[in-house]
Amino acid sequence: MSKAKLSKREHGKIERIVDYYLNGECQELVRRCELQVKALFSTSDDLAQHLHSTKSRIKDRERLRDKLIRKAIECKQLGQQFDITENNLFERVTDLVGYRILHLHTKQIEAINRIVLSLLQSERWVVIEGPIARTWDDEFRDYFQEVGIETRDNKRMYTNVTIFLKPMNRLDVRVSCR
Numbered sequence: 001m002s003k004a005k006l007s008k009r010e011h012g013k014i015e016r017i018v019d020y021y022l023n024g025e026c027q028e029l030v031r032r033c034e035l036q037v038k039a040l041f042s043t044s045d046d047l048a049q050h051l052h053s054t055k056s057r058i059k060d061r062e063r064l065r066d067k068l069i070r071k072a073i074e075c076k077q078l079g080q081q082f083d084i085t086e087n088n089l090f091e092r093v094t095d096l097v098g099y100r101i102l103h104l105h106t107k108q109i110e111a112i113n114r115i116v117l118s119l120l121q122s123e124r125w126v127v128i129e130g131p132i133a134r135t136w137d138d139e140f141r142d143y144f145q146e147v148g149i150e151t152r153d154n155k156r157m158y159t160n161v162t163i164f165l166k167p168m169n170r171l172d173v174r175v176s177c178r
Contacts, residue, residue, distance in 0.1 A: 006072055018064050021096070050112050051101060057097075057098050109147070120165060125167055129163075131162065136158075144161070
């Protein structure tokens with residue numbers, strides 16, 4: 001199927017969503033969520049034993065615009081309506097905040113996963129989906145399945161485990177281990 005193009009009206013809708021996301025109230029919510037995730041994981045001595053480093057980020061204007069454009073084009077190609085709006089942005093785009101946990105050995109993920117899920121439960125974060133291991137390596141796929149982590153193919157030459165979560169408010173977060 002040929003690449004669909006978006007109309008001026010569709011681009012305008014995407015720009016309104018991006019502008020909404022960048023307004024002070026939304027950005028405050030996003031920054032607060034990022035800080036809460038950082039605090040949750042950076043204060044755990046148990047987790048620290050297994051980490052190489054951590055990194056967090058908030059999705060910026062260009063990345064959000066690009067993602068929304070990709071989603072709109074995909075909907076158009078499938079004959080579906082692009083239904084992301086200002087009212088459902090926080091529910092439909094699950095990676096406005098990202099927190100990455102880096103570790104050195106794949107086998108560490110079993111302990112990391114157990115600790116992360118325990119922390120999330122104790123602080124009453126809601127796990128929306130996951131953990132999901134995306135991997136290209138059959139040996140890693142078998143390992144993840146053995147420790148109870150769902151697997152999906154990843155064509156890129158790296159492996160990560162992702163958990164989609166949200167606090168009791170309305171913002172979704174992606175936590176990824178590599």
